Amino acid sequence: MTNSSIHKLSNEELQVTIDEIATIVSESDYVVGMTGAGMSVESGIPPFRGVDGLWTKYGAPKMDGYSDFKKDPTGWWNRRTNEKIDSHINELRHALTNAEPHVGHYALVELEKQGNIQSLVTQNIDALDEKAGLQNLIEIHGNRTKLRCIECGDRVSLGDFVPLYAPDPCKKCGGIVKFDTVMFGEPIPDDVMTAARSEINKADCVLSIGTSATVRPASGLLWIAESLGATIIEINPTETKLTPICEVSLRSTAGEALPLLFKTLSN
Numbered sequence: 005m006t007n008s009s010i011h012k013l014s015n016e017e018l019q020v021t022i023d024e025i026a027t028i029v030s031e032s033d034y035v036v037g038m039t040g041a042g043m044s045v046e047s048g049i050p051p052f053r054g055v056d057g058l059w060t061k062y063g064a065p066k067m068d069g070y071s072d073f074k075k076d077p078t079g080w081w082n083r084r085t086n087e088k089i090d091s092h093i094n095e096l097r098h099a100l101t102n103a104e105p106h107v108g109h110y111a112l113v114e115l116e117k118q119g120n121i122q123s124l125v126t127q128n129i130d131a132l133d134e135k136a137g138l139q140n141l142i143e144i145h146g147n148r149t150k151l152r153c154i155e156c157g158d159r160v161s162l163g164d165f166v167p168l169y170a171p172d173p174c175k176k177c178g179g180i181v182k183f184d185t186v187m188f189g190e191p192i193p194d195d196v197m198t199a200a201r202s203e204i205n206k207a208d209c210v211l212s213i214g215t216s217a218t219v220r221p222a223s224g225l226l227w228i229a230e231s232l233g234a235t236i237i238e239i240n241p242t243e244t245k246l247t248p249i250c251e252v253s254l255r256s257t258a259g260e261a262l263p264l265l266f267k268t269l270s271n
């Protein structure tokens with residue numbers, strides 16, 4: 005099956021594969037969820053990559069965003085406030101601001117409460133997993149509703165407030181503060197990378213949901229998990245680079261599959 009010929013599963017076919025996934029999950033000791041852009045798309049947030057991705061249509065942002073920021077943080081904040089913003093960026097910001105968690109997010113919360121998954125590593129920056137109520141959550145690319153000190157990693161919540169100029173230095177260490185969202189060229193913050201690696205080391209099953217598994221280093225965690233002996237399960241509408249190493253690949257969306265998985269595991 006290729007990306008261009010998505011076969012819609014019948015309810016029976018869907019349930020057969022959900023049963024398989026439920027069996028593996030219930031027989032595993034430590035299940036880590038790993039989510040990507042597909043989760044956000046179902047909340048109305050346009051993707052960056054792929055055929056309809058914003059970057060595909062309008063071009064990717066500068067690859068050295070982080071070095072630009074570090075050279076002149078005050079100038080960066082001023083430019084952000086004063087620049088003429090492309091309409092697609094405005095659209096994206098509007099979508100992010102108005103997005104709400106969907107049934108897939110809430111099913112993950114229930115799976116966590118029920119002890120079926122132990123943690124979630126997300127590549128999404130939309131803060132919807134947090135909003136839905138995930139507890140053991142690692143936001144590997146940051147959280148757009150927070151600021152982070154680039155020295156000590158301390159994070160503060162923005163609330164509804166978006167700074168119009170450079171925020172004050174970090175209260176804990178005096179370091180420069182930026183949006184928590186990881187920029188191009190910015191390393192994944194040590195604390196989240198360490199936490200994600202630790203989860204992967206503990207996992208005997210990783211449930212990969214709505215990710216094309218192409219963004220490094222986050223996607224690399226999936227191959228590390230496999231090399232450490234974890235069973236990899238994939239829920240994604242199309243085939244991905246990850247598919248060959250998956251024990252089970254379900255061609256479905258998070259919104260369709262996760263509530264069904266929760267229901268199946270609750271019986």
Ligand SMILES: [Zn+2]
Nearest residue numbers: 153156174177
């Ligand atoms: Zn600090």
